[in-house]
Amino acid sequence: MDSSFKKAVWDVVEGIPRGFVLTYGQVAALAGLPNGARRVSGALGLAPKSRKLPWHRVINAQGKISIPQDSPWYQRQKDLLQDEGIVILKGKIDLQRFGWSGVVDHLMWSPTDEEHSA
DNA sequence: AAGATGACTAACT
DNA sequence: AAGTTAGCCATCT
Numbered sequence: 001m002d003s004s005f006k007k008a009v010w011d012v013v014e015g016i017p018r019g020f021v022l023t024y025g026q027v028a029a030l031a032g033l034p035n036g037a038r039r040v041s042g043a044l045g046l047a048p049k050s051r052k053l054p055w056h057r058v059i060n061a062q063g064k065i066s067i068p069q070d071s072p073w074y075q076r077q078k079d080l081l082q083d084e085g086i087v088i089l090k091g092k093i094d095l096q097r098f099g100w101s102g103v104v105d106h107l108m109w110s111p112t113d114e115e116h117s118a
Numbered sequence: 119a120a121g122a123t124g125a126c127t128a129a130c131t
Numbered sequence: 132a133a134g135t136t137a138g139c140c141a142t143c144t
Contacts, residue, residue: 002141023126023127024125024126024127025126025127028126033140035126035127035138035139035140036126036139036140036141037126037127037139038124038125038126038127038139038140038141039126039139039140039141040125040126041124041125041126042124042125042141042142044125045125055125058125059125060125060126060127061126061127061128062127065125066124066125066126067125068125071125073125074125077125
């Protein structure tokens with residue numbers, strides 16, 4: 001594993017604002033590896049505690065927690081997310097609303113402009 | 119060296 | 132909406 005990638009991942013995750021989430025794919029892309037989604041999970045696991053990363057703000061592209069439910073970390077991540085105001089309905093998080101870039105998209109894409117966009 | 123694995127994804131059924 | 136398939140690629144057996 002390229003150590004510079006790990007570091008890039010940590011930097012990206014560290015920059016996720018409270019109350020928002022990013023998908024593994026997005027983090028990978030922002031860290032410089034467009035095809036490195038699967039690498040992100042590893043990087044998070046290797047992160048030193050001293051960085052105190054908001055690792056829980058990283059979820060999969062389906063808006064769901066990717067940790068196996070039989071792991072204690074699953075509930076842990078769920079709690080942390082809900083504690084910062086993120087709503088998890090039926091196990092899914094609305095990326096349009098809580099996704100970091102999703103917020104920007106929403107601001108730029110007003111429903112009333114729908115017919116003008118194409 | 120070769121095959122299995124996984125905190126992933128997009129595309130398809 | 133939920134399950135399957137095929138790519139992905141560093142790590143681990």
